[in-house]
Amino acid sequence: xxxxxxxxxxxRAAGKPAxxxxxxxxxxxxxxxxxxxxxxxxxxxxxxxxIDRVFDPDKIVVTPDHFQPAKDIPSAELHKRxxxxxxxxxxRYYYPLGRxxxxxxxxxxxxxxxxxxxxVGGDSHTCTYGAFAAFSTGIGSTDLAAAIASGVLWFKVPAxxxxxxxxxxxxxxxxxxxxLEIIRRIGTDGALYRAMEFVGPALKQMSMEARMTIxxxxxxxxxxxxxxxxxETVRAYLDGRLKGKTDYIVFESDADAEYISxxxxxxxxxxxxxxxxxxxxNGKPISECAGLPxxxxxxxxxxxxxxxxxxxxxxxxxxxxxKIRTIIVPATPQIWKQMLDxxxxxxxxxxxxxxxxxxxxxxxxxxxGILAEGExxxxxxxxxFVGRMGHPKSEVYLAGPALAAASAVEGKLTDPRRFL
Amino acid sequence: MAKAHVYKRDHINTxxxxxxxxxxxxxxxxxxxxxxxxxxxxxxxxxxxxxxIVAGDDFGCGSSREHAVWAIQAAxxxxxxxxxxxxxxxxxxxxxxxxxxxLPGALEKIRDGDVLEIDYQNGTIHNKTQGQIIRFTPxxxxxxxxIKDGGLLEHIKKTMKLNA
Numbered sequence: 001x002x003x004x005x006x007x008x009x010x011x012r013a014a015g016k017p018a019x020x021x022x023x024x025x026x027x028x029x030x031x032x033x034x035x036x037x038x039x040x041x042x043x044x045x046x047x048x049x050x051i052d053r054v055f056d057p058d059k060i061v062v063t064p065d066h067f068q069p070a071k072d073i074p075s076a077e078l079h080k081r082x083x084x085x086x087x088x089x090x091x092r093y094y095y096p097l098g099r100x101x102x103x104x105x106x107x108x109x110x111x112x113x114x115x116x117x118x119x120v121g122g123d124s125h126t127c128t129y130g131a132f133a134a135f136s137t138g139i140g141s142t143d144l145a146a147a148i149a150s151g152v153l154w155f156k157v158p159a160x161x162x163x164x165x166x167x168x169x170x171x172x173x174x175x176x177x178x179x180l181e182i183i184r185r186i187g188t189d190g191a192l193y194r195a196m197e198f199v200g201p202a203l204k205q206m207s208m209e210a211r212m213t214i215x216x217x218x219x220x221x222x223x224x225x226x227x228x229x230x231x232e233t234v235r236a237y238l239d240g241r242l243k244g245k246t247d248y249i250v251f252e253s254d255a256d257a258e259y260i261s262x263x264x265x266x267x268x269x270x271x272x273x274x275x276x277x278x279x280x281x282n283g284k285p286i287s288e289c290a291g292l293p294x295x296x297x298x299x300x301x302x303x304x305x306x307x308x309x310x311x312x313x314x315x316x317x318x319x320x321x322x323k324i325r326t327i328i329v330p331a332t333p334q335i336w337k338q339m340l341d342x343x344x345x346x347x348x349x350x351x352x353x354x355x356x357x358x359x360x361x362x363x364x365x366x367x368x369g370i371l372a373e374g375e376x377x378x379x380x381x382x383x384x385f386v387g388r389m390g391h392p393k394s395e396v397y398l399a400g401p402a403l404a405a406a407s408a409v410e411g412k413l414t415d416p417r418r419f420l
Numbered sequence: 421m422a423k424a425h426v427y428k429r430d431h432i433n434t435x436x437x438x439x440x441x442x443x444x445x446x447x448x449x450x451x452x453x454x455x456x457x458x459x460x461x462x463x464x465x466x467x468x469x470x471x472x473i474v475a476g477d478d479f480g481c482g483s484s485r486e487h488a489v490w491a492i493q494a495a496x497x498x499x500x501x502x503x504x505x506x507x508x509x510x511x512x513x514x515x516x517x518x519x520x521x522x523l524p525g526a527l528e529k530i531r532d533g534d535v536l537e538i539d540y541q542n543g544t545i546h547n548k549t550q551g552q553i554i555r556f557t558p559x560x561x562x563x564x565x566x567i568k569d570g571g572l573l574e575h576i577k578k579t580m581k582l583n584a
Contacts (some may be wrong), residue, residue: 043444189431386436
């Protein structure tokens, strides 16, 4: 029976020769991601029910990220609960403050994501890891508790939608523009319950970092997962990086596998985009929206807080000054260090930006850059819902790092190609 | 007397159901005080125990925060009826023993303030204000089993013998 890569990964995890879309399965979990907001309640649930156990302390990665360093007493209490549990259960891969980072940047960077595996995390953007030819999906605290204790979760095998990325990205256009264009076309529930499978020649020119920006936002189209097949770029990224088990299984979709839809994107025709409030599907090409005044720029997050993103932003800001509050958030300590080593911190400082510790922080309206009533923020994050970054009457505009940096320099939505 | 609170909106997201500024706690009672705050600041004041939220497509989209379900439960909402639900929210409801009612066209059939009586066994909503019986497709058996057991953890505790 012909299967998609998603069906093959889930069949293996279910111990079955084959599964098809719609099947209900119990899947063995290969890796679990735990952070400071959704994991403490999961731990409490298990304790309350007398099933306070961990199925495998080597298959769990723990990092506080949403409110770290702790922003107030309640979040400090969340961190304390997470820390005590991680130490008590001897979680092998625990990244406390100093090594903690934005989870979806940290796990791949630290070599915890392997192709062919089933990965779950107590965070909706867990779909990011699908860029490594894995099945990866976000879950709530109860599912997280069940996965931590049993190592097994039920899933309905998703049908797959194919997205063919043709052409090549023009200068100044990035992978964020590709995913914003896809979500613009299909809507924020256009892939509800589905797996989004990305294929096509344009992927060849994209690094793992750029690809992760695409799979990261699969959830913004309502998808269960986003996936990109294995190739040399994946292999090169993983070589020498994987921790623990260094071998992995490579699955690929059969040529005659079934897709419920196919969407073709001509990447050559894209231009930089900004998604207007209050949905990620409100993308507009910059030629139609340049000039709108902004109050803040935010460059960071699990979508665009990696090294390549910071280089794009610094490329625009070099030798220039920002006109609005600009917050740079390297997503992990390693990125923070590399940013210093490469001289990007100097560029950001000279431009008038502030550089934050790795944190999810203001992306979700937590802290470190909250918006006041009526303020507008150009942001490299993934959501622009009502009140997402602060006051319910503030506005978030989503874009790639070059567009955000150009808009910071001009104080208004600006085409980054002016600064190439 | 379950009253309908109708929001003629699609994509009511988890940031509107429980804003992240309250995610520094997982205390359900505290979360319940802020249920739907950024969508309707008066909701908690208006909602009586057992009342029903009615909305359009893609209810609960966004974050995986189960805090959204806990906030709704703690505000003593009896049910959420929506044209469709976002995947993680839907799953979180079932896992927490809370029944999400998927009803395409709900916004045409239920008006704000209508009095509703829901029969989960038979999959019917009696709209007493309008004198109509509305049918919905009940959850599949495996999901009903989880809800009957009081949520996923009770369910797996029973089925997987985790204490062993």
